[in-house]
Amino acid sequence: MEKLALFGGTPVRTTPFSPWPYFDDKERAYLNAALESRNWGGYPFPSPLAAQFGQLFADAHGAKFGIPCANGSVTMEIALQAIGIEAGDEVIVPAYTFMATASCAVRVNAVPVFVDVEERNYCMDPAAVEAAITPKTRAIIPVHLGASIADMDRILEIARKHNLIVIEDCAHAHGGQWRGKGVGSMGDFGSFSLQSSKLMTSGEGGVLTTNDDVLRQKSMSLINCGRKEPGYDGFEGQLFGANYRMSELQVAVALAQTERLEEVTAKRAAMHDTFRDLLHSQVQGVHVLDTDPRVTRKHAYQTIIKYDSTAFQGVHRDRFLTALEAEGVGLSGDFYTPLYQIDIFNARTAQWPMLRARYGEGILDNPQVSCPVSEKAAYHEALWMHYPHLSGSTKDLQDIVTAFVKIQQNADQLR
Ligand SMILES: Cc1ncc(COP(=O)(O)O)c(C=O)c1O
Numbered sequence: 208m209e210k211l212a213l214f215g216g217t218p219v220r221t222t223p224f225s226p227w228p229y230f231d232d233k234e235r236a237y238l239n240a241a242l243e244s245r246n247w248g249g250y251p252f253p254s255p256l257a258a259q260f261g262q263l264f265a266d267a268h269g270a271k272f273g274i275p276c277a278n279g280s281v282t283m284e285i286a287l288q289a290i291g292i293e294a295g296d297e298v299i300v301p302a303y304t305f306m307a308t309a310s311c312a313v314r315v316n317a318v319p320v321f322v323d324v325e326e327r328n329y330c331m332d333p334a335a336v337e338a339a340i341t342p343k344t345r346a347i348i349p350v351h352l353g354a355s356i357a358d359m360d361r362i363l364e365i366a367r368k369h370n371l372i373v374i375e376d377c378a379h380a381h382g383g384q385w386r387g388k389g390v391g392s393m394g395d396f397g398s399f400s401l402q403s404s405k406l407m408t409s410g411e412g413g414v415l416t417t418n419d420d421v422l423r424q425k426s427m428s429l430i431n432c433g434r435k436e437p438g439y440d441g442f443e444g445q446l447f448g449a450n451y452r453m454s455e456l457q458v459a460v461a462l463a464q465t466e467r468l469e470e471v472t473a474k475r476a477a478m479h480d481t482f483r484d485l486l487h488s489q490v491q492g493v494h495v496l497d498t499d500p501r502v503t504r505k506h507a508y509q510t511i512i513k514y515d516s517t518a519f520q521g522v523h524r525d526r527f528l529t530a531l532e533a534e535g536v537g538l539s540g541d542f543y544t545p546l547y548q549i550d551i552f553n554a555r556t557a558q559w560p561m562l563r564a565r566y567g568e569g570i571l572d573n574p575q576v577s578c579p580v581s582e583k584a585a586y587h588e589a590l591w592m593h594y595p596h597l598s599g600s601t602k603d604l605q606d607i608v609t610a611f612v613k614i615q616q617n618a619d620q621l622r
Pocket residue numbers: 278279280281304305307308350376378379399400401402412413
């Protein structure tokens with residue numbers, strides 16, 4: 208029997224995984240050009256590098272237009288405003304995702320309606336979406352979670368049938384493709400984050416993609432304080448915008464990162480497959496979420512692994528993760544909480560009247576809101592492994608698997 212590192216044994220790994228984010232002379236060159244230009248802001252919008260970056264990013268995803276924006280949260284608020292969302296309209300979102308996928312609806316006076324995710328990939332379950340549609344439903348926000356892509360065939364079919372807008376939340380999914388189509392190019396909008404944990408980053412930042420010229424124009428106006436300037440003044444009326452522009456300094460970094468996207472996406476996808484094969488062949492009771500055969504390019508932001516405690520002598524996931532961390536491998540369990548269990552969505556105050564109108568005195572005890580697959584993932588099953596673990600060598604991957612094996616073989620120490 209080998210002593211687990213948690214109890215004073217020798218850890219499997221003591222060296223850190225790959226540093227991130229990655230950068231090289233490409234970033235330096237664009238940053239330097241932006242500095243020298245003395246045009247550091249984002250105004251006039253789009254600023255020169257922002258225009259270049261927006262188009263390159265759109266091309267990389269097969270979308271017509273790419274619009275740089277402050278981050279991947281306001282992108283979704285802007286998308287909802289651009290479609291003309293009205294107070295009390297309902298927006299269907301998966302329960303198992305980041306806050307912003309649902310709070311964007313609340314912040315424009317609409318109502319998020321939470322649906323469960325599929326067992327096979329933890330992405331929005333199309334059957335649950337269809338069951339949640341009411342006469343007030345206006346939009347669906349599927350999230351392409353971790354290394355998976357939501358079932359866009361079914362979601363787009365449902366949206367067409369019920370005349371709903373689709374905003375793809377692609378915060379995790381830069382570079383991903385479904386049946387040869389880039390994420391963010393299939394719905395009415397794609398929303399991307401460039402925040403520092405993401406596959407490509409400028410520290411903070413975001414992008415909206417769309418194929419629709421009027422939606423592009425409205426979004427640009429909303430990002431630029433509601434201004435209507437040549438190039439995006441072709442729609443009736445004015446919109447309540449604010450300053451959500453990216454600066455040229457941010458865009459400079461994002462441009463360099465986009466130029467590298469295809470190459471690093473392919474490398475990570477190959478490492479994701481290698482990791483899955485190593486893990487599945489050496490450890491029982493852990494399973495990397497399936498890759499849907501319709502995914503033609505895998506983005507691999509987070510590798511999500513399902514953990515079955517019965518293969519670890521009943522040791523709970525969180526205890527397993529503590530032991531894994533001690534072995535030098537830090538993965539995350541509570542990456543997301545089902546959103547309807549977060550108190551802020553519990554609309555007791557008059558601040559968000561539409562939320563209260565839909566959920567009465569609160570959502571937490573509302574028996575109509577229950578997403579068992581999301582809850583099981585959040586509290587018992589899901590292990591999240593951040594992409595830097597895939598960005599190094601095959602030896603890194605084997606170290607991770609060896610740590611799993613060690614804990615499995617010595618699980619009795621944890622009981
Ligand atoms: C699924 C998802 N949507 C939206 C966002 C929001 O992006 P940002 O942090 O750029 O506002 C994130 C960021 O963590 C995310 O993970």
